[in-house]
Amino acid sequence: xxxxxxxxxxxxxxxxxxxxxxxxxxxxxxxxxxxxxxxxxxxxxxxxxxxxxxxxxxxxxxxxxxxxxxxxxxxxxxxxxxxxxxxxxxxxxxxxxxxxxxxxxxxxxxxxxxxxxxxxxxxxxxxxxxxxxxxxxxxxxxxxxxxxxxxxxxxxxxxxxxxxxxxxxxxxxxxxxxxxxxxxxxxxxxxxxxxxxxxxxxxxxxxxxxxxx
Numbered sequence: 001x002x003x004x005x006x007x008x009x010x011x012x013x014x015x016x017x018x019x020x021x022x023x024x025x026x027x028x029x030x031x032x033x034x035x036x037x038x039x040x041x042x043x044x045x046x047x048x049x050x051x052x053x054x055x056x057x058x059x060x061x062x063x064x065x066x067x068x069x070x071x072x073x074x075x076x077x078x079x080x081x082x083x084x085x086x087x088x089x090x091x092x093x094x095x096x097x098x099x100x101x102x103x104x105x106x107x108x109x110x111x112x113x114x115x116x117x118x119x120x121x122x123x124x125x126x127x128x129x130x131x132x133x134x135x136x137x138x139x140x141x142x143x144x145x146x147x148x149x150x151x152x153x154x155x156x157x158x159x160x161x162x163x164x165x166x167x168x169x170x171x172x173x174x175x176x177x178x179x180x181x182x183x184x185x186x187x188x189x190x191x192x193x194x195x196x197x198x199x200x201x202x203x204x205x206x207x208x209x210x211x212x213x
Contacts, residue, residue, distance in 0.1 A: 007031055011040065017163065019043045019121065021104035023097075032114045041117045041163035044108045046101065046141040047134045048123035053098040055079045055128065056088040066195045067133050075127045109146035112155075118142075119163040120156035139191045149191040178204035 001007050003024045010018060011034040021044045022031070035042060058080055061067045078084065088094050112118050122138045124131040135156075142152040161170025168176045180201050185193035200207040 004028065004031060008034065011035070011038070015040065017041055017043070017119075020045050020048065020123070022107050023049075023100040023104045025103070027107045027110055032111065032116065035111070035116045036114065039117065041119045041159070042108075042111055043119045043121040043163075044104060044142075045121050045123040045138075046104060046108070046145070047137045048129070049097045049101045049104060050137065050141070051123075051126075051129045051134070053088060053091075053094040056085050056094070061133070061137075066136075067130070070132060071130060072127070079128060105141065105145040108142065112147055112151065117159050117163060118147075118155040119160040120152070121160070136194050139187075139194055143191045150188045152191055153188060177202075 001010060001018060001020050001022065004022045004027060007018060007022050007027075008031055011031070016038075018035070018040060034040070062076060062080075108118060120135070120138055120142065122131075122134040123129065124134045139152050139156065142155065143149055147155070158170045161167075169179055170176075172178075172180060178201060182198040182201070183193055184196040184198050187193040187196075197210065200210045
C-alpha cells in the first residue's frame with residue numbers, strides 16, 4: 001500500500017496485516033481506530049523506500065566492514081555503475097519514494113504512539129536489498145522515526161512474532177525456542193550496537209560462521 005485511502009480500503013475488506021507505509025499524507029484517527037479495534041499490525045518496510053533511490057550515488061555503507069563481510073562484490077560493482085546511478089537520479093518513481101520517506105517515518109511514529117503494533121520488516125529479497133544488512137538499516141530508521149531502541153527491538157522480536165501468530169519465538173521465556181543473539185554492546189542503549197554480533201543461537205544451538213569480527 002501507499003495511500004491512506006487504500007489502507008482504509010484494505011481494512012474495510014478485512015485485511016489482517018498491513019505491509020508497507022502510508023506515504024501520501026499523515027495517518028488519521030479513522031485509520032488508527034480501524035487498526036486498534038481489530039489489533040491489525042503495521043509493517044512499515046522503510047528500507048524498501050531507501051532501496052529505490054539510494055544507488056543514485058555510492059552509499060556510505062559500501063565502506064562498512066560489517067556490510068562488506070557478506071556482500072557480493074559483483075552486486076556492489078553493478079550498483080556502482082554510473083549509467084545505473086544516472087537512471088536512478090532520473091527515475092520519477094525513485095525520486096518520489098525518496099521525497100515521501102519522511103512522511104512514512106512520521107506515520108510510523110504516530111501509529112506506534114497511538115497503540116498500533118508495529119512489526120519490523122524490510123521487503124528484502126532482490127539483490128540490491130541486502131538481506132541481513134537491510135534489517136539493521138530498518139532498525140536505524142525506526143529509531144530515527146522516533147521510536148526508542150527498545151521499542152524498535154520489541155517490534156522486531158515479540159511483536160513481529162505475535163503479528164504473524166507465531167508461537168514459541170520472539171521472547172526469551174520458559175517453553176520457547178532458545179533463539180537469540182549475543183552482542184558485545186547493548187542495542188537497547190544504541191541501536192547501532194545491533195551490528196556487534198558475537199554469536200547467533202537457534203533452538204539452543206550456535207550457528208557457525210556468523211559471528212562478527
